[in-house]
Amino acid sequence: MERAPRKHKASKSASKDIISRMPKNVIMHILDRLPIQYAVRTSILSSNWRFKWTLLSKVVSDDKFYEYLKRLGRENWYDELNIAITTSLVFHLVGHFSKLQELYLDLRMCKFLGELGAEKWVRTSFRCLKTLVLYPIDFSSDIKLSFAFEMIWGSPELPTLIIVATYNDAIPPPAFCSSALNHISMGQLKLRIVELKSFGGSENEIYLIKNLLACSPALKKIVIFADPSQIFGGENGKLMFATKLLEFHRASTAAQVKIYWS
Structure with a gap:
């Protein structure tokens, strides 16, 4: 009798998107390389990024x-x-x-x-x-x-x-x-x-x-x-x-x- 494949629960960290898990200093470096109008637009990426542009x-x-x-x-x-x-x-x-x-x-x-x-x-x-x-x-x-x-x-x-x-x-x-x-x-x-x-x-x-x-x-x-x-x-x-x-x-x-x- 074959065993049914196990269902692995996704960890909390895996359930989060990559951009939301980036360190603050990395986010600042990314934002600083964007014109201000594009930096502000990053607020639509996710709820966690809503106010990231203020880190400029x-x-x-x-x-x-x-x-x-x-x-x-x-x-x-x-x-x-x-x-x-x-x-x-x-x-x-x-x-x-x-x-x-x-x-x-x-x-x-x-x-x-x-x-x-x-x-x-x-x-x-x-x-x-x-x-x-x-x-x-x-x-x-x-x-x-x-x-x-x-x-x-x-x-x-x-x-x-x-x-x-x-x-x-x-x-x-x-x-x-x-x-x-x-x-x-x-x-x-x-x-x-x-x-x-x-x-x-x-x-x-x-x-x-x-x-x-x-x-x-x-x-x-x-x-x-x-x-x-x-x-x-x-x-x-x-x-x-x-x-x-x-x-x-x-x-x-x-x-x-x-x-x-x-």
Whole structure:
């Protein structure tokens, strides 16, 4: 008499799909190699992957991302439409990425809106962020400058900062002023390397540099790439810009400020 074949019960681990059993670090490596729009789409793979995209350690909003948005709408979307956003919205969205280490924000297609109750320093803390790139920041706009300050001081462990400046107005703007913005109330930063590009020597740029120097005890260097033809005040403005930087208090005795006139 032949024995009936045994029915083996599938183990719990075998019943799970492979992608749900991958280690967290492997998942992060996979997500980091995908454009953000595709990383978010992984939420449909399974219930376990619904929020895996929040493990992204690198977020880039660049031309490729905007081109993707363009393909979703009409053909001339990229050329004629600015995205209206607020600082709160950016912080809310970026705040979902608990493991975020690198953030590249291309703000050329973004129009910032004013908010009631602004200057609530700081709404969110990005403690894992290691590299922050903001381009371009319009230093003639209080709203965008405030946004830049909030992003910087919302990243207390940030070692590397890169900012590209721009000016929508050819006339030097009035100096940015806020009683909430100073190195005493804003706290300390872990900045080590700062790159400031396309700077023109305006009071707002000087104000930012002054606070970065005063708040960064681990700072090694601030590298400023400036175009002499864009310096406000011509040759005299160039000299005044360099002289003011030498006068600022530095929390780090090792901090160097280098200016490259390109």
